[in-house]
Amino acid sequence: MTSSLGMEGHAGGQPLGEQAEFLADKMGEVRREISKAIVGQAEVVEGVLIALLAGGHVLLEGAPGLGKTMLVRTLAQAVAQKYSRIQFTPDLMPADVIGTSVVQENGDGRKSLGFQPGPIFTNLLLADEINRATPKTQSALLEAMQEKQVTVAHTSHLLEEPFFVMATQNPLEMEGTYPLPEAQLDRFLFKLRVPYPGRVDLHDILDRTTQGTTATVNAVVNGPQILEMRKVVRAVPVAPHVQEHVVKLTLATHPENRENLLASKYIRYGSSPRGAQTLILGGKVRALLDGRYNVSLEDIRALMLPALRHRIILNFEAQADGRTPDDLLEEIAGKISVQ
Amino acid sequence: MFLREKINLVAPGEPSGRAYLSVLRSRWRQVFSSDRAQTPENQLLLARIFDRQACSPELQGLTSTLKSIRQRILANTVFHGWAHWLVWVSIALIAVAAVSSKLMGVLVFVAAVAAAGTAAVFAWAWRNRPSHYETARCLDSASGLQDRLSTAIYLGGIQDADGMIFEQRKDALARLGKVDPRGLFPIRWPENSKRVAVVVLVAAGLLAYRIQHQAPLVSLLRSTLRSQLVQSIVSPIARALEKDLQRTMAMVTMKPDAAGEEAQRADAASKTDDLWKADGKANAADDQKDAADAENQQQDQMQPPGSQEGPSSSDAREQDSNQQSQDSKNGNDENESQSQEQGEQSGPEGRQSMGQSLMQALKNMMSKTPNQHSNNRPDQQPPNGQGTPQSGNSNQPGANESDKRGDSKGNSDAKQKATQTASEGAGSQQGTKELRKDADLHPVNAVPDRVALEASGFKEQTRMKVATETGAAHLAVGNVSPRQDAVTNGAEQENIPARYRFYVQRYFEHADDGKQ
Numbered sequence: 114m115t116s117s118l119g120m121e122g123h124a125g126g127q128p129l130g131e132q133a134e135f136l137a138d139k140m141g142e143v144r145r146e147i148s149k150a151i152v153g154q155a156e157v158v159e160g161v162l163i164a165l166l167a168g169g170h171v172l173l174e175g176a177p178g179l180g181k182t183m184l185v186r187t188l189a190q191a192v193a194q195k196y197s198r199i200q201f202t203p204d205l206m207p208a209d210v211i212g213t214s215v216v217q218e219n220g221d222g223r224k225s226l227g228f229q230p231g232p233i234f235t236n237l238l239l240a241d242e243i244n245r246a247t248p249k250t251q252s253a254l255l256e257a258m259q260e261k262q263v264t265v266a267h268t269s270h271l272l273e274e275p276f277f278v279m280a281t282q283n284p285l286e287m288e289g290t291y292p293l294p295e296a297q298l299d300r301f302l303f304k305l306r307v308p309y310p311g312r313v314d315l316h317d318i319l320d321r322t323t324q325g326t327t328a329t330v331n332a333v334v335n336g337p338q339i340l341e342m343r344k345v346v347r348a349v350p351v352a353p354h355v356q357e358h359v360v361k362l363t364l365a366t367h368p369e370n371r372e373n374l375l376a377s378k379y380i381r382y383g384s385s386p387r388g389a390q391t392l393i394l395g396g397k398v399r400a401l402l403d404g405r406y407n408v409s410l411e412d413i414r415a416l417m418l419p420a421l422r423h424r425i426i427l428n429f430e431a432q433a434d435g436r437t438p439d440d441l442l443e444e445i446a447g448k449i450s451v452q
Numbered sequence: 453m454f455l456r457e458k459i460n461l462v463a464p465g466e467p468s469g470r471a472y473l474s475v476l477r478s479r480w481r482q483v484f485s486s487d488r489a490q491t492p493e494n495q496l497l498l499a500r501i502f503d504r505q506a507c508s509p510e511l512q513g514l515t516s517t518l519k520s521i522r523q524r525i526l527a528n529t530v531f532h533g534w535a536h537w538l539v540w541v542s543i544a545l546i547a548v549a550a551v552s553s554k555l556m557g558v559l560v561f562v563a564a565v566a567a568a569g570t571a572a573v574f575a576w577a578w579r580n581r582p583s584h585y586e587t588a589r590c591l592d593s594a595s596g597l598q599d600r601l602s603t604a605i606y607l608g609g610i611q612d613a614d615g616m617i618f619e620q621r622k623d624a625l626a627r628l629g630k631v632d633p634r635g636l637f638p639i640r641w642p643e644n645s646k647r648v649a650v651v652v653l654v655a656a657g658l659l660a661y662r663i664q665h666q667a668p669l670v671s672l673l674r675s676t677l678r679s680q681l682v683q684s685i686v687s688p689i690a691r692a693l694e695k696d697l698q699r700t701m702a703m704v705t706m707k708p709d710a711a712g713e714e715a716q717r718a719d720a721a722s723k724t725d726d727l728w729k730a731d732g733k734a735n736a737a738d739d740q741k742d743a744a745d746a747e748n749q750q751q752d753q754m755q756p757p758g759s760q761e762g763p764s765s766s767d768a769r770e771q772d773s774n775q776q777s778q779d780s781k782n783g784n785d786e787n788e789s790q791s792q793e794q795g796e797q798s799g800p801e802g803r804q805s806m807g808q809s810l811m812q813a814l815k816n817m818m819s820k821t822p823n824q825h826s827n828n829r830p831d832q833q834p835p836n837g838q839g840t841p842q843s844g845n846s847n848q849p850g851a852n853e854s855d856k857r858g859d860s861k862g863n864s865d866a867k868q869k870a871t872q873t874a875s876e877g878a879g880s881q882q883g884t885k886e887l888r889k890d891a892d893l894h895p896v897n898a899v900p901d902r903v904a905l906e907a908s909g910f911k912e913q914t915r916m917k918v919a920t921e922t923g924a925a926h927l928a929v930g931n932v933s934p935r936q937d938a939v940t941n942g943a944e945q946e947n948i949p950a951r952y953r954f955y956v957q958r959y960f961e962h963a964d965d966g967k968q
Contacts, residue, residue: 130619348616352603354589406620407603409592 132345142333146191149328153314160305163398169302170278179307185239193332194236201246207253211263240280244290255297304423349397351408363389379431384424391420507608518587524637533573535642541566542655549658550669595631600624
């Protein structure tokens with residue numbers, strides 16, 4: 114049982130308990146540093162941190178001006194990682210993202226082809242308005258996201274860990290865009306909706322951004338510490354009834370499941386196994402951030418929407434009835450009994 | 453629907469036999485090769501495994517707490533099930549005590565059933581008792597510990613845990629000390645305890661009553677059946693039902709042709725029926741009264757003031773009324789002869805079928821129609837001036853009378869003649885006397901009334917025409933051969949039935965008169 118849970122007892126020379134406490138403390142500090150620049154958006158910040166520690170990527174969806182770019186920049190500063198930003202446009206080519214081979218001249222005047230890395234070679238990458246690039250460019254980025262490497266001229270180049278992509282897309286301007294295919298959407302750990310700030314948050318935003326004061330974000334953790342935290346996360350135990358709930362929830366999104374009439378009526382394709390993996394892994398991170406050492410059903414419920422909303426594809430009837438993935442998932446989860 | 457989808461997937465168009473086999477195979481796998489780990493029995497088995505496994509000494513406090521909670525949950529379950537069972541046993545006891553006369557054996561049986569049910573409830577509750585793991589989940593849910601205790605119990609089999617498991621146990625035990633498990637899981641009386649108490653008290657009271665008295669429901673039923681009120685209500689209903697049943701049986705066993713006449717006769721003599729014979733002499737006087745009333749009513753209906761009945765029927769009524777008055781004096785024994793006389797009153801017409809009556813009416817109409825038409829002509833001698841018995845209608849003697857007067861007075865005014873006809877034909881005594889003489893002279897025709905009904909309607913229309921257009925209508929009396937212009941839709945007059953032939957012919961003659 115211990116081996117199946119991957120618990121070696123120690124990681125990185127320190128007991129796992131201490132590392133878990135260290136993780137919770139450091140992530141608390143990161144939150145506080147981010148909150149210096151980002152007003153509100155607590156759920157989005159938490160989702161981004163969970164995805165960072167779970168080793169996944171995040172797709173942010175929200176209107177312009179809600180601080181998506183600011184969030185990535187602030188996070189990069191807080192975790193002391195390299196940061197780059199790519200503005201996706203229709204004429205953007207894959208070489209513009211992953212790099213290309215160029216003719217280089219060395220010191221003795223001899224010329225050779227050398228690899229010029231693209232902006233993807235970084236730790237934190239902001240792919241701004243990813244749905245405006247052509248599918249060819251999108252697939253180049255998404256391959257790098259999945260494999261953590263790029264191949265140019267028969268040469269594979271590993272990306273530096275931690276590699277964390279935050280892609281944004283604007284839900285309003287859909288004309289002239291290339292919506293991400295479902296298979297590529299599945300590679301994002303979470304799809305987070307960036308809400309419009311509330312009244313109090315808007316006052317705070319105005320106070321911070323219009324008075325000439327600039328927030329200074331301090332680096333709290335570094336790359337190796339983040340990688341150690343990822344190992345700690347994997348050691349969090351999961352009770353069988355929690356895992357059973359995750360399995361039932363994932364299977365309930367499939368239209369082939371005759372027990373769930375809602376899914377068979379409105380869903381064309383259900384969640385992939387990546388959805389269940391995301392729920393468990395994200396639950397572990399959330400448990401550690403909450404100071405617990407076990408995954409609870411509450412973690413699963415909290416992460417259900419960001420983990421599954423982009424993994425189910427609605428059919429025409431759902432679109433005609435105005436159903437959204439969020440309300441369908443809420444209804445499906447409400448009908449699942451916890452064993 | 454699933455079958456259809458599968459068939460379409462395999463072979464669009466006509467479903468093949470292999471497609472059906474494939475669908476059946478897949479359904480078989482779905483039914484029999486499902487994941488058995490998901491069944492409740494296996495989950496129960498899994499929970500038992502957690503109970504059997506040796507728990508870490510660190511978790512002794514947690515397991516002892518869970519044990520006490522488990523006992524409380526078990527006690528609540530037993531109380532709840534036992535209360536339900538007690539309600540049913542009490543209800544059964546009440547029912548038995550209210551009905552059964554022998555109480556002792558029933559009490560022993562009920563006590564045995566109650567004991568067996570209690571044992572069954574306890575066995576069921578013990579079998580379905582929550583495991584440590586399920587109890588920990590209940591405690592997590594009740595105290596908001598976010599699955600800390602259940603995870604600790606799940607990992608409790610690991611001895612000398614370190615790292616994350618150790619931290620998890622430590623966290624779970626630390627959180628457990630902050631909650632009050634006994635307050636979260638108190639021993640509660642069943643929700644329906646008041647209802648149970650009421651039912652038990654009622655049952656106990658009824659048993660105490662039965663010690664000195666009989667079964668209350670049985671005695672109540674007996675006293676009710678003995679009461680005169682019930683007797684007065686039930687006995688007439690029973691007699692009426694019996695009478696209806698016998699009448700229905702008698703009608704069913706009759707001939708189909710005579711069924712209708714018998715039904716009319718039975719309705720008329722419903723109160724003089726001899727079914728009351730079975731009731732004995734006590735009912736004989738009532739039957740006589742009923743029979744007399746029925747005959748009076750029948751006479752009233754058949755002899756209204758200014759009645760338009762024919763003379764033959766009126767004679768028959770007079771005879772019948774005399775006979776019936778005698779019969780009513782003779783009592784029930786003569787009811788049968790009365791019914792026979794009523795059958796004779798209806799005479800041959802009552803025994804003839806409707807088709808025979810119609811045929812006879814047509815024959816009479818064919819033979820008498822020229823004479824009847826001649827009555828409409830004042831300048832012609834009626835071949836049969838006297839009212840015939842076949843008419844059986846007040847119009848017929850009235851018409852004959854008018855014909856006589858027409859002969860003596862010659863061509864008088866048609867309106868005056870019609871007035872006289874109407875006044876004298878309405879059941880006048882003179883016409884009745886003449887027809888009575890005719891009835892004595894001539895034998896009674898088989899279907900006098902039927903013929904009169906058919907013929908009178910036809911003749912009445914003719915007379916109405918004469919009254920408004922005197923002398924304008926020229927009916928063909930002797931020559932009834934079809935005319936060339938009397939063709940309707942390709943059918944000549946030979947094909948028209950005889951009863952409609954005159955009507956059609958007269959219709960075209962009137963049309964010719966209008967043209968002229």
